[in-house]
Amino acid sequence: MLVSTGPDSVLVRRMRDAGVRVTPQRIAIYSALIGTDAHPTAKSLYEHLSPGVPSLSLATVYNTLRTLVVHGLVHELGDAGDGCAHYDADLTPHVHLICTCCHQVRDFFGVSIGGVAAAVAEESGYRLQGARLAYIGICPQCSEPTARRPVV
16 A cells, blocks of 8 residues: 655644654654554564664654554554564554464454444443454464464
């Protein structure tokens, strides 16, 4: 997906509205997150972006991700059995499917969890900022008899 990153783009406005200082590195990181459904790690984002953004460091990626999470622009999903935090810029309520074998995180929109969130907000009085639901298991590809398993 192509994401507009000009000074008047929706992406830059979202960052400014959330109180995030806009820098070329932060725009590149946020744009990459918005442009993928792969739920990348900080390291994978760095490896993907560093050839095109020479001023980018791994520390900048980690710091930017923390800033985007704190300001509510990105969700930190935790690890997928690989010891690394994964990130998602899709803030709509949806289910994540996490494979403990290949460590992929996939979105699942087959069920609506929006109604659950509305009920929780109404009954608890909380002003919810998001919802995360993850199912952990083994994906169909890793479940195939010929699939290679990691050595434990």
